[in-house]
Amino acid sequence: xxxxxxxxxxxxxxxxxxxxFVIVIIALLASVGIRxxxxxxxxxxxxxxxxxxxxxxxxxMTYYYANDDSLSKISxxxxxxxxxxxxxxPTKLVFEAHSKECVSIAIVKSGHSENLEINIDENLGGLxxxxxxxxxxxxKYELR
Numbered sequence: 001x002x003x004x005x006x007x008x009x010x011x012x013x014x015x016x017x018x019x020x021f022v023i024v025i026i027a028l029l030a031s032v033g034i035r036x037x038x039x040x041x042x043x044x045x046x047x048x049x050x051x052x053x054x055x056x057x058x059x060x061m062t063y064y065y066a067n068d069d070s071l072s073k074i075s076x077x078x079x080x081x082x083x084x085x086x087x088x089x090p091t092k093l094v095f096e097a098h099s100k101e102c103v104s105i106a107i108v109k110s111g112h113s114e115n116l117e118i119n120i121d122e123n124l125g126g127l128x129x130x131x132x133x134x135x136x137x138x139x140k141y142e143l144r
Contacts, residue, residue, distance in 0.1 A: 046130035064143040102128040
């Protein structure tokens with residue numbers, strides 16, 4: 001009868017301190033990983049926006065160089081990611097960060113001339129600063 005009683009005192013298990021210690025280590029690793037993930041995600045977005053700006057600028061300039069008429073819609077000469085760019089105005093594209101205009105690309109008509117203007121709001125910080133640090137700068141070019 002004595003042999004049938006199990007001895008639970010010899011059972012091996014983790015102590016509460018060990019479990020708490022493991023949870024704290026996992027939380028620390030997760031906080032560092034999440035922060036790195038957010039930074040790398042913002043850097044990738046900034047890089048994408050910078051490449052888009054160059055592509056859109058070059059496409060518009062090439063259009064004006066090759067054609068003798070005005071451009072009524074930017075989307076006529078270049079395809080862009082509509083998730084990144086707001087195109088409610090046909091001659092202006094806007095990238096917004098935190099619901100504010102971060103980067104704008106516009107064809108501005110003034111009298112008989114048309115200008116290509118690229119503007120970056122430096123005061124927004126964050127993603128706009130990253131785009132600026134990559135090398136995108138305010139730009140104004142007379143198209144005609």
